[in-house]
Amino acid sequence: MQVDRADMAEAAAADMAHVLVFPIPAQGHLNSFLHFSTGLLRAGLHVTFLHTVHNLRRLGAAAREAAAASPRLRFLSVPDGLPENDPRDAGGIPRLLEGLHTTGGPAYRDLLASLRRAGGTADGFPPVTCVVADGVMPFAWAIAEELGVPAIAYRTVSACSVLAYLSVPKLIELGELPFPEGGNLDEPIRGVPGMEGFLRRRDLPVQCRSLTDTYQDPLLETVVAATVQSRKARALMLNTTASLERASLAHLAREMRDVFAVGPLHAMSPAPAAATSLWRHDDGCLAWLDGQAERSVVYISLGSLTVISHEQFTEFLHGLVAVGYPFLWVLRPDMLGVSQGAALKEAVAAAGEGRSCVVPWVPQRDVLRHRAVGCFLTHAGWNSTVEGVVEGVPMVCWPFFVDQQINSRFVGAVWRNGLDMKDVCERDVVEGTVRVAMESSEVRRTARSLAEQVERDVGDGGSSALEFKRLVSFIRELSSTSAAEPDLSSE
Ligand code: UDX
Numbered sequence: 001m002q003v004d005r006a007d008m009a010e011a012a013a014a015d016m017a018h019v020l021v022f023p024i025p026a027q028g029h030l031n032s033f034l035h036f037s038t039g040l041l042r043a044g045l046h047v048t049f050l051h052t053v054h055n056l057r058r059l060g061a062a063a064r065e066a067a068a069a070s071p072r073l074r075f076l077s078v079p080d081g082l083p084e085n086d087p088r089d090a091g092g093i094p095r096l097l098e099g100l101h102t103t104g105g106p107a108y109r110d111l112l113a114s115l116r117r118a119g120g121t122a123d124g125f126p127p128v129t130c131v132v133a134d135g136v137m138p139f140a141w142a143i144a145e146e147l148g149v150p151a152i153a154y155r156t157v158s159a160c161s162v163l164a165y166l167s168v169p170k171l172i173e174l175g176e177l178p179f180p181e182g183g184n185l186d187e188p189i190r191g192v193p194g195m196e197g198f199l200r201r202r203d204l205p206v207q208c209r210s211l212t213d214t215y216q217d218p219l220l221e222t223v224v225a226a227t228v229q230s231r232k233a234r235a236l237m238l239n240t241t242a243s244l245e246r247a248s249l250a251h252l253a254r255e256m257r258d259v260f261a262v263g264p265l266h267a268m269s270p271a272p273a274a275a276t277s278l279w280r281h282d283d284g285c286l287a288w289l290d291g292q293a294e295r296s297v298v299y300i301s302l303g304s305l306t307v308i309s310h311e312q313f314t315e316f317l318h319g320l321v322a323v324g325y326p327f328l329w330v331l332r333p334d335m336l337g338v339s340q341g342a343a344l345k346e347a348v349a350a351a352g353e354g355r356s357c358v359v360p361w362v363p364q365r366d367v368l369r370h371r372a373v374g375c376f377l378t379h380a381g382w383n384s385t386v387e388g389v390v391e392g393v394p395m396v397c398w399p400f401f402v403d404q405q406i407n408s409r410f411v412g413a414v415w416r417n418g419l420d421m422k423d424v425c426e427r428d429v430v431e432g433t434v435r436v437a438m439e440s441s442e443v444r445r446t447a448r449s450l451a452e453q454v455e456r457d458v459g460d461g462g463s464s465a466l467e468f469k470r471l472v473s474f475i476r477e478l479s480s481t482s483a484a485e486p487d488l489s490s491e
Contacts, residue, residue, distance in 0.1 A: 017479040018046035018126045020115065020149075022108070022133040022140050023156070024100065025052040025080060025088070027304030028383040029134060030276040032156040032239050035265035036132070037073065043472045046072045046125055048115065052080040052104065054088070058278055074123065078107040089334065090305040090401060094218045101139050109143050116147060129479035135162075135236065136222070138229040150478040153233035157382045159240050159248035159261065160195065160410055161403035164204055165227040166255060167192045168220070171204075178211040185209075185423070194247035202423060203409035206401050223402070231256055234478060237471065239263035239386065241457040241464045244415070244450075262468045264386035266365065267458045278304070279361035285328055286366055288357040292326055295374035298434055299367055299393075301330035302379040306400040310339050312425045316377075317347055319430020325374065325438060326355045328367065333360050368393055375437035376418075377430075380408040392451030394418050394437040394444055398425065417447035 019040055023033040030051075037047045056063060056077040063075045081099025082088065088096060115128040131151040133140030141151030155162050171177040171191040179185070185202035192199055201208075207220035230236050235258035242249060242261055253259045289297060298320060302308070308316075313336055320327050329347060336343050347358050364384070367373060368391040378384045380397040385407045388395045395418030397408030405422060412420030419433045437443060457464045 016126045016129060017044075017476050018048065018128050019130045019132055019475060020048045020050060020112065020128045020144075021154075022050040022131065022137065023154075024097070024134045024136060025055045026093075027276075027278050028381050029156045030055070030278070031383055032265060033132075033134075033154070034276045035269040036154065036237075036239075036262075038269040039262075039265060039468055040472070040475075041070055041072055044072075045472070045475070047074075048125065048128060049073065049075045050108070050111075051075055051077045052100075053077045054080055054082070054084070055278065059276065062277065072125075074125065076111065078104045078111060080104055087334065090307060094222060097136065097222055100137060105139050105143065108140065109147070112144060112147055112149065116149060129482045130475050132237065132475075135230050135233075136226045138226050138232075141233045142229075148482060150234050150482050152235045152237055152475075153230040154237045154239075155227075155230070156239055157403045158385070158407050158410070159238050159245040159252055161205060161382070161406045162227055162236075162238065163194075163248045163251055164192050164199075164403075164406050165224050166252070168208070168224045169228070171208075177204075177208055178213060179209065181212075193251045198413045199406075199409065203406050205403055206399070206405050219402075233257070235260055235471075235474065237262060239265050239382065241454055243453045243457050243463065244389070244410075258474070260467050260471045260474075262464050262471055264390055264454065264458065264464075266383070266387060267390045267454065268465070268468070277361070279332065281361055281363045282359040283363065285357050285359050285362050286370065289328065289367065289370045289372045292372040294371050295438075296325055297370075297372045298323070298325050298327040298375055298377060298438065299373045300327060300377040301362070301364060301384065302335070302398070302400060303381040303384055304332070305381075306379045307335055307337070310336065310343065313339075313343050315425045315427045316430055317350055318427035319434065321350045322427060322431040323434045323438070325434070327351065327357075328362070328373075329356065329358045330362055331358055331360065375434060377434065377437075380404040380411060382407060385411065386454075389415070389417065389447075389450055390454055392417075392448045394440070394447045396421060396430075396433045396437045398422065415446070415450055416443070417450050418443060 021033050021037055023029040037049055040047050056075055067074050081103030131144035131149050132154050135153040135155035141153055144151035174191045176189055176191050179201055187201050189199045189201055190196050207217040210217045236256040237260045240261050240263045249261050344358050348356055368387055373393055375394045376388045377396045380399045381404055395411055397411050397420045399405045399408040399422050408420040408422055411418045419436055421429050421433045456462050
């Protein structure tokens with residue numbers, strides 16, 4: 001067999017290709033980046049996974065074990081700039097992004113400069129040849145390029161939400177933003193391409209609602225600016241698939257240097273979630289599910305950042321009890337504040353003996369694929385959305401913030417694999433929507449066929465699998481042109 005020169009060049013570059021991945025330190029982003037890293041490792045590349053100091057300490061043994069199991073993976077960290085006792089919750093995201101930029105940025109620059117030197121590290125890793133940074137941290141790819149390392153932006157959210165953020169300047173120009181004071185949130189939005197037929201004001205990223213002529217929402221401003229700047233990255237990578245988001249991807253492709261739709265990555269990856277899970281899984285819930293009838297359980301999780309009031313908790317609880325199915329409910333320790341303990345007891349008592357399982361954190365992927373789960377009441381965070389889609393589980397969406405409002409619109413009005421109860425948290429609505437999700441054969445059929453389509457996308461020869469291969473080749477090509485700096489440290 002003849003090995004041609006191009007193959008040999010690619011093999012050599014493959015050995016040397018070393019990607020530094022840098023997610024923001026939020027659970028959904030960490031999971032998504034770990035699944036991506038698993039794909040890179042499988043393709044033969046080296047991966048340095050950059051955590052924050054706070055999270056790497058919090059992950060402790062789980063991260064060490066994952067790195068020990070894979071000789072081409074290591075975890076390093078930079079500070080996030082926040083005091084140790086900061087809650088690092090949803091309300092603090094602008095502060096976190098600022099801290100990452102101002103304190104994490106210089107540390108990242110120094111680290112990357114040292115990792116770029118040939119022989120710069122003692123653990124035998126080759127120099128870093130490419131950076132894949134979270135698409136909401138433009139400083140990370142700007143610094144990489146300044147140091148001569150090509151950089152790709154990875155947005156872990158839906159293509160439709162990225163397109164919506166990118167369209168914000170145009171929505172302002174068209175007068176569709178800011179919304180008139182007291183205006184009807186059901187009014188259609190025409191300025192996001194491809195979504196003219198179904199997008200309403202209430203479906204735009206929720207920060208759009210707080211925008212006024214005199215007030216600029218800092219989180220919206222940051223995310224829009226990052227989205228606009230991703231045009232400068234070598235490519236934009238998204239954890240989605242053409243069959244779910246063809247139109248949005250086509251619009252984005254016109255705006256970016258290149259776009260890769262490689263998801264849902266978790267469906268291609270057996271990655272142990274424990275390596276990035278900030279909470280400890282309660283595996284007892286799987287034993288509880290084992291004892292329940294087929295498709296009889298409502299699974300409720302609102303992700304890693306949502307906080308709810310006691311009133312909202314009470315409405316959810318009454319709605320769930322009224323609909324009458326057993327439920328598995330993830331109530332994180334920081335979700336309800338001081339009333340958490342009482343709420344837990346209240347939920348268990350209201351459901352009746354053995355009819356509920358309320359835990360702080362579950363292995364969500366295993367839960368969603370369990371035969372006992374009949375529907376998923378979710379905040380429609382993008383990871384949860386695609387995890388639900390992959391398992392073919394009907395969804396009820398109660399979006400909390402950022403991209404979740406638009407994701408839930410796609411679930412309810414475009415894919416129709418579930419229902420969208422955004423902006424309402426009333427027991428009757430919870431009861432009614434959960435009942436439809438549990439009992440409608442049409443919703444179940446649609447959810448099933450969507451899952452089959454996505455399974456084809458990620459399977460051999462499917463669109464996402466081919467996109468992932470194209471991305472790996474792209475990274476190798478970038479790596480072969482990104483020569484390491486000589487190590488002058490010992491001179
Ligand atoms: C955040 C934003 O909220 C979300 O809108 C955005 O799309 C990504 O960043 P998060 O709120 O954490 O993410 O939601 P989501 O994207 O759904 O990610 C949550 C992750 O935690 C999922 O991968 C889910 O499987 C996992 N999870 C959740 C668990 O492993 N156990 C649980 O008990 C709950």
